[in-house]
Amino acid sequence: MAEILALSRFTEAVLSHVVQRISDLLIHEISSLISVKDDVENLQSELRRMQCFLKSAYSMQEQDHQVRNLVAEVRNVACDIEDVIEIFIVKVDDSYFKARHLRNLRKEIDIINARIQSIFASRQNFGIEFVDQPGVLERQRSFRRTYPDDEDDVIGLDHSMMILKTRLLEEKDDSLRVVPIVGMGGLGKTTLAKKVYNDGDVKKHFHCCAWVFISQQYVLRDVLSEILIQVGFSQSQYARNDSEDLLEERKRKREILNTLEEDDLVDSIKDELQEKLYLVVLDDIWRRDDWDNVRKVFPRGVRGSKIVFTTRSKQVALYANPHDCAIEPPFLTPKWSWELLQRKACPRDLFGEFHWSQIERMGKEMVNKCGGLPLAIVVLGGLLRTKRSYDEWQKVQRDVNSYLNNHNHGVEDMLALSYHDLPYYLKPCFLYLGNFPEDSELPREELIQLWIAEGLTTESTTRRRTMEEIAEQYLGELIDRCMIQIVKRDYTGIGVKTCRVHHLLRDFCVSKAREDNFFEVIQQQEENIAAASSSSSTYQTHSRRIAVHPCCCLERRQMHPHLRSLMYFDVSLPSFQDIIRSGKLKLLRVLEFRFSRGTRKCKVPSEIGDLIHLRYLGLRNVGRVKLPSSIGNLRSLSTLNLRHNDEVVLPVEVLRLERLKHLLLPFNTSCSPHSSSYWATYMLSKPTQLQTLKYIRFGPLLLRNKITQSDLKNLRNLGVQFTSGEDVRLFLASPNFRFSMLRSLNMSLLSASAFPNLQPLSECVMLSKLFLDGKISDSQNLKFLPTSLTKLILRDSDISYDPVPVLEKLPSLRFLRLHNSYNGSEMVCGAQGFPRLETLQLFSLRNVTKWRLELGTAMPNLKRLCIKNMPELRIIPEELRYITTLKELMICDVLLYSQVLSWESHVESALSATREIREARREIREWKKLACSIGVLFLVYSIVYSIFVRK
Structure with missing residues (x-):
């Protein structure tokens, strides 16, 4: 029964997508x-009628095999309808002789x-009646905006954490301990490993730490690079920009490492x-060979x-360390x-005292079925988290009893349920x-854009909501149900920046x-099996989605x-070009496409223009990408x-993309030389569609006219690079540019001139993120x-006041x-x-010598x-120790040798009430010895601790 229910609901999703797709095509x-x-x-x-049929199939409990086949046939018909219509559009687009294609289409439709009539006739054999169903948005319940936090839900690991922490901090012998x-x-x-890895005492004990995932299909050089x-590496032989921020620095390090051999x-x-x-954590090692590699x-x-x-594997654990348990x-x-x-x-x-005793009884009975396995309990909790009534809990309990009593597969059954x-x-x-x-760590924005391009989100019919907002809701619901883990939160500490799916849940997917037949993954095991069993002749598949993982390739x-x-995920340039040129x-x-290491240039074949149904195109990890005019x-x-x-080199024809919503480019983007004369005359086809436009240069050839003369009223994310203050003034003064919907704005000014009047920014009533890179000389601009x-990020602003x-x-x-x-001396x-x-x-506030906090409740949260690269700063405010919310303090590159003594005294004064400073003193003594030999010391000092408490 559960399998039919799942298949029916999945088929309903397919039907819903095809209905929406037909509307879109029409x-x-x-x-x-x-x-x-x-x-x-x-x-x-007819597809809408079949959606009603599926609603009735949910309740079928007899003749499971026949009903399952019938539901599968409904899904196949829906997919075939989509194929027939889209193939017809492709053929008509390529041909002047449309009559023959039209006759073929009508035969296919007949x-x-x-087949549809056969399905409706078969339903009568099972007594399935049509049931009207409400629209998707009416049935979507609101979900909680506060997501479950795994870090706060660690239970039953105290003893294991104590043992692990003790082993990490002990220094028994000179050998590297595993x-x-x-x-x-x-x-x-x-x-367990993450909780101890992030412990303040552990972080402070080691000079450097690293955490890397291994998994079954790891790539060794990716592990080494991470x-x-x-842990850091010497970049002295490479040019370095001291003004680059943390993300740029990490990206640049990866680019350097990509040039090195294993x-x-x-x-x-x-x-x-x-x-x-040092401390290194290797998460999820499967085999002895993996450990040896x-x-x-490690030295x-x-x-x-x-x-x-x-x-x-206990065998792998024993092999790696046969001496300790x-x-x-x-x-x-x-x-x-x-x-x-x-x-x-x-x-x-949520339930009140009247039902609580019964809720507790049901909950304890269900949780006992999980056998004490935390992941199974978390998944069950995610399922119950969406049930807001006593009756809904009763239904879940019946399903748990029915499903888990008839199987003996542990966590897999709970995942399936x-x-x-x-x-x-x-x-x-x-x-x-x-x-x-x-x-894989999945960026939220990219995942949402892929869901939309795949047609996995349903357009709103009752409320004015964008597809992106609906996809955001879907992600929130899956997190709320504990089906997706949050890896990194955004700068607010509330929203999601990146996410991951647990490897057992991924295996289930x-x-x-x-x-x-939703998608096919080609990974190392499957590739080896296919290579051993396939014949030399070509054959067709029914795959609608394929993901090719590193070290694998498509079967020719x-x-x-x-x-x-x-x-x-690891394509060579020849393979990429063959795929695009195949015409199939x-x-x-x-x-x-994520290109293999060392791909310096990629000239995208002109045949890319034949993919007229393409919604999402992503190319990455290339030195230089050149797009053809057929784009x-x-x-x-x-x-x-x-x-x-x-x-990236863009052709002027990119401005013809009528349905383009998200255009993401590197700052180093230029126009094709042969089309440069046309940039001034071409306009964006439908600028009101654009929601994301970053990062672009604002200049005479690239997008100066396109921005100032286009109605970008739906733009939400914008990143622009300017070469003069006059360009900034033109940009801000454009009558067609509407700031009302803008959420994120990144403006970089490359010249020595300063930002002009920033008064138009006050009209950005929904602006949440702002990055200004360049001089701000007018004292009124920040107001x-x-x-x-x-x-808010201000960089290279050269502010004198x-x-x-x-800002406060x-x-x-x-x-x-x-x-x-x-560039002042006091804050x-x-x-x-x-x-x-x-x-x-x-x-890099290099002239600041004093930073004061006035008595009161400054920065209460x-x-x-x-604090980094502030060589003249002699003291941090004493008042910081009264901020009880402070969890992390990092101070790097702040002092010369002559200031070490005052710094040591201040560290003891400010931190003695909250943490032991033995380690801080030890590091300072070591730096003093080094300073005596080299004369000048740039002290690199990091303190990470759990929480400040009142003295």
Whole structure:
């Protein structure tokens, strides 16, 4: 029954997508479909009838096999309808002889209609009646905006955490110590390691730390690069820009490392770690060979260095360290299990005292079925989290009893039950996560854009909401149900920046998607099996989506006439060009190519213009990308993501993309030389469609006229680079540019001139994020910053007056970075300043000697403070110790040798009430000895601690 329910709901999602797709085609491809408009609309009506049929199939409990086949046939018909219409559009677009294609289409439609009538006749054999169903948006319940926080829900690991922490801090011998954590999937190995890894005492004990994921399909050089990025490496032989921010610095490090061979990476790691006390965590090692491959790169290091790794295999743990017992997280006791379930699922005030005793009884019975496995409990909690009534809890209990009593597969059954409980519109969005390699960290914005391009979101019919807002809701619901983990939150500490799916949930996605023919993943095991079993002859597949993982490739003998989505995570330039030039993938909607290391140039073949159904095109990891003029033929393209390349050359035809919503480019973007004369005359076809436009240069050839003469009223994210203050003035003064919808604005001024009057920014009533890179000489300019700002970055501003008295009055500001932005000597924060600020970063304020906080309640919510490269700063405010919310303090590159003594005294004064300073003193003494030998010391000092408490 549960399998039929899941299949029916998944098929309903497919039907909903095809109905929406037909509506879309009837609007945007009406010139191609005008002759068959009535036939296509009839098919759309039949699909809506079948949606009602599926509603009845949910309740069928007999003849499961037959009903399952019938539901599968409904899905196949829907997919075939989509194929027939889209193939017809492609053929008509390529041909002057439309009559023959029209006759073929009508024959195909007649065949499909016969299949539909057969389905409706078959339903009577099962007694299935039509049931009207409300629209998707009416059935979507609101979900909580506060997501479950895994860091706050660690239960039953105190003893294991104490053992692990003790082993990490001890210094028994000179050899490199290995600490394995072993246990079955979902037991909490990663949670245990992460909790101790982030412990303040542990962070302070080691000179450097790194955390990397291994997984089953790891790429060794990617692991080595990630280790070097985290532990640091010498960049003295490379040119360096001191003004680059943290994200730019990380990106630049990765670009440097991509130029190195694997042996060079190994040597760099050994050089960096040989004289350091280091900690490296390797998450999810599967095999002995994997351990041998990674272990050989680590030197002995300073006495006390450690490697921690998690694994499901006791044999691997014993092999890596035969002398010590591996740490194994315990299964949760019934008491702990119930406590974890309560935190995830059921706030007591939701039910009241009348039902609470019964809710508690049901909850304890259900949680006992999880066998003390934390992941199973978390997933059950996510399922129950959406149930707001006693009756809904009763229904879940019946399902749990029925499903888990008849099976004996542990966590897999709980995952299946939670998947079955998903609303139909969430099922394909959840399964889609299996496309990505294991342990991938998925940026929220990119995931949402891919969901939309794949047609996995349903357009709003009752409220004025964008597809992006609906997709954001879907993501929120999946997080709320604990089906997706939050990896990084945004600058507010509330929203989602990146996310990940647990490897067991991902395995479920891959298996279920293969079963339902939703997508196919080509990874190392599958590739080896296919290579061994395939014949030499070509053959067709029914795959609609394919994801090719690193170290794999598409099988040349396979033909994919139904393919809609291709994601290639490690593609060579010849393979990419062969795929585009093949001419056999004209139904593609999504193309995402991540090129192999060392791809310096990529000239995209002109055949890309034949993919007229393409909605999403993403190319990354290339030195220079050049697009052909045929890119203008992609009339369905919604997202063009070229951001992650060094340089991009655009043809003027990109301005013809009528449905383009998101254009993401590197700053180093130029126009094709042969089309430069046309840029001044071409206009954006439909500028009102644009929502994201970053990063672009504002100049005579590229987008000066396009911005100032276009109505960009729906623009939400904008990043612009200017070469003169006059260009900034033209941009801000443009009568056609409307600021009312703008949420994020990045403006960089490259010249020595200053930003002109910024008064138009005060009209950006919805602006949340603002980045200004360039001089701000007018003392009044900062007063025009909108009060809606939650994130503000000022860089290279050359401000001569203290900006803090103005900035501290921004009522919603949560994140502030001042980077080489103030050349004065003193900063003063008022008594009531920065009421909501959580993160403060002060970088390269080289002339500041004094920073004062006036007595009062300044920065009452500050959690993170980072001070970097402020060589004249002699003291940090004593009042910081009274900010009880402060969790993280980082101070780097701040003092010369002559100031070490005063710094040591201040550290003791400010921190003695909150942390032991033994380690701080030890490091200072070491730096003093070094300073005596070299004369001048730039002290690099980091303190990470759990929380300040009142003295």
